[in-house]
Structure formats: C-alpha cells, structure tokens
Amino acid sequence: MESFFTRYKNVLVLVAILLAQTIGLAVQVRRPVESGAPDSSKVTLIRYWAVSVVTPFERFFHGIGYTFRHGWSNYVDLRHTRQENHDLQEQIARLRLEQASFAEDAMQGHRLQAMLDFQQHYVSTTVAAQVIGTSGNDLSRVVYIDKGAKDGLKADQAVITPDGIVGKIRDVFPHTSQVLLINDQTSGAGVLLATTRIRAILRGSTTGQILINNLTPDDRIKPGEQVLSSGGDQVYPRGLPVGTIESIKVDPDHQPYTLIQLRPEANLNQLEEVLVITGTQTTLPAAAQKDLAAGAATAEAQAAAKQLADQQAAEAAARSAAQIVADRLPSIHEGDDDTTKTGAAATPAAKTPPVNVVPKPLPTLHSDRYSPGATPSAADLRPGAPEAANPVVPQTPTPDATTQPATPKPVQPKPRKPQPPADSAQPPTQSPNPQP
Secondary structure (H helix, E strand, C coil): CHHHHHHCHHHHHHHHHHHHHHHHHHHHCECCCCCCCCCCCCCEHHHHHHHHHHHHHHHHHHHHHHHHHHHHHHHHCCCCHHHHHHHHHHHHHHHHHHHHHHHHHHHHHHHHHHHHHHHHHHCCEEEEEEEEEECCCCCCCEEEECCCHHHCCCCCCEEECCCCEEEEEEEECCCCEEEEECCCCCCEEEEEECCCCCEEEEECCCCCCEEEEEECCCCCCCCCCEEEECCCCCCCCCCCEEEEEEEEEECCCCCCCEEEEEEECCCCCCCCEEEEEEECCCCCCHHHHHHHHHHHHHHHHHHHHHHHHHHHHHHHHHHHHHHHHHHHCHHHHHHHHHHHHHCCCCCCCCCCCCCCCCCCCCCCCCCCCCCCCCCCCHHHCCCCCCCCCCCCCCCCCCCCCCCCCCCCCCCCCCCCCCCCCCCCCCCCCCCCCCCC
16 A cells, blocks of 8 residues: 555645645636526535535435335325225215115105195095005006005095095005096096186096096186186095196087196106095085185186276276377367357256267368358358358357267358448448457
8 A cells, every 4th residue: 555655646646636626626616507597606616516416316315215105105004995995985875875764754754744734624534545556557547555445445535645636546455445546537526617616527538638628618717727626526525626727729529619638736647645535524624614715705806806907998998989089079179168158058957978978979170160051152242341240150069968969050141231320421431340
C-alpha cells in the first residue's frame, strides 16, 4: 500500500487537486435554469448533480414499498372479506323479505280495516273471505273463496269490496264457494244512474266488459256518471257503487236503443279479500241514509239548476230579440215620445204591453221621418201660398196590449186663405214665418 502511494503520489495529488477544483467550481457555479423559475438563483450545480444521482434509487425503493403495501392491504389483509360479504348479502336478503312481509301485512290491514268500516257503515252481517283461485277460463269469469256452507254462505248472496260490488255466489261447498263476477256473460244486476235516476239492467259480456243495453236514448246521460245498485234484483243492497259510465253509443244490434259501457269500481282482475253479505238491515243506518239523501238532493239540485239556466237562457234570447228590433227601428221610439205625450190625456187608461212579450216589428219609416202618403199632393200646392195652419205631424202607431201594430193615418192639411182686415184698405202682407 505504501509502495502504491509512493509510486503514484504525484498522480494522486493531481487527481485530488482536480477533484477539489471541480467541487469548488460546482459549489460556486449556479445551475442554468429558466429565468422564470422560482429557484433559479438558489440551486447550485453540485446540488443538482447530487439530486439527479439519488432520485432514481429513491424512486425504485419507493415503488417496491408501495407494491408491497398495496398487495398487503388489498389481498392479504382482506382474506376474510369474501365471507363477510357473503354474510352481509344473506342478511340484506332476509331483511328485504321481512320488509316485504311487513308491507304486505300493512296493506292487508288497511284493506281489512276499510272492509270493516264499510260493513259497519252499510250492511249488518258479512263474512270476510280470501280469494283462493280462479276458473282459468276467459269465457267463464268466476273465482273461488275460502268460505262455504259451514260459514253460513248460501247461493245468490252478494259479494262486494269497499270499492264496489264484485258478483254473487253461484255454487256453495262445505268449505269453499264459487263466485260469479258481474262481468261474466251470464251475470246481471239492477242498477240506477246516480244523476239522472234512470233504472237499467246491467249485464256482462264475452269480452269481460260491463254493459247496459236496451236503454232509451237520453241526452242527460253523460260519460263519468256514477252507477249504483238499485236493489230491485233482491241480491245487491241498494246504493252500492257499481261503476262509472265510460262510453255511450247506439246499440248496433238493437237500434235506436243506447249501449252504455261501464268501468267497474272494484278491480275484478286483482281480487284478494272480499265480503259476502249474509244479511241486510231493513233500514239503512243513519249515515247511509244521509249519504243517499245527499245524493238525491244533489241530483234534484242539479236538475233544478239546469232548468233555471234554461229558463234564463230563453229570457235572455227574448230580450236579445227585442233589443235587435229596437236597434233596427230607432225612429219608432223617438216618434213615440210626442205621440205618447199628446195621446196621454185622450187615452189615460191605455194598457201596457207585457214585458216578456216580444213586440212585432212595425213598418219602417223613411229617414226623413215621414211615411208615404202622409203629406199632401204637390198638385194642391201653389207658389206663394201660405203654409198650412196645421203642419203635418207624422202619426207613429203605438202597439196595443196585444202588440199588434196600428196602421198610420196621414193627416191631410187644409190650406187657409188670408182675410184682409176690415179697417184697412191695404193689401194683406204675408208673414215671413207664419205661425201654425
């Protein structure tokens, strides 16, 4: 080792001097950076070299550490996450089933409460039943319920829901019954139109629609009118909602009768719980009677209002016709003023025409307020002759009590010759404006 330093002492000294000089220059020399950089006056060249040498190693070790940390946190540390996820999924499914069950129970509770309120409001004895099946045939619309003869059910008993009537029991078995829906082609019921109070017969059809046929056309029947049970069929109690009028048209098979299609109040395609009426009261409860009375009063009030409106419209039309006649004959009213004044003393007991009677139009006068034939002939007039003492006054006929126009009578003037005064010999002079 001593021989090496001894042998290459000069070279080593030269290298050390050059290295020291290079380091000194690097410390003193600044890095040539952009003029706008914030550290352009602080970063030295040796610092830049040091950072450039160390940065790749730091990036390498940092990447390796990040890879290990990421793999541990995302894979190794989550080895039990799959099982936890599976358990949570099962818990969520169980909670959803419980929620659906609670919701169904709540809905069923609301329906049963509505049925109970309906039972207490209208009918006395009912049996609640669940729908357990259907016929499965489009031509025969029947459903099966879980109550039968053991529960007191009999044939031809009405089946309803709080929304409206459903049908009637057709066949009764010990523990089940068959219900014939009102939209079956063999079904029928007596109904009453709520507003017009028209009675009709309701029948089903092969397409499942509820129809009213063989009904006399009536303009008062409008779409949207409610249809109630009339009670005349001895099956459905009076006043139960049946449906709403959906369309009105002429029956193509029985013209000119009207064919009415109804929209049932009860949802016949989604029946779940129904009420079977096993007994009715002789008289409805006070609340039901109040509702029926209110409905009848409303119908009578609507009919009276319609009649009053028609009467007012007729009176308005009559007044409009009289106003049109008055507008077209303005001279009649203006000429009647003088005639009325002059004839008031002669005929004080003249009858006044009725107010509601429309007067017949009178003959139209000319624009100069003189009628033809009301002035003397031009042959009787002479130039320079004095004017008539009695000027022509157009006689305007006034309608009598029967509103018959009077025929105008022209007044023929009688010319008068001036008489000279007895005490004067001078010829008479004509006044420029003779007074009549």
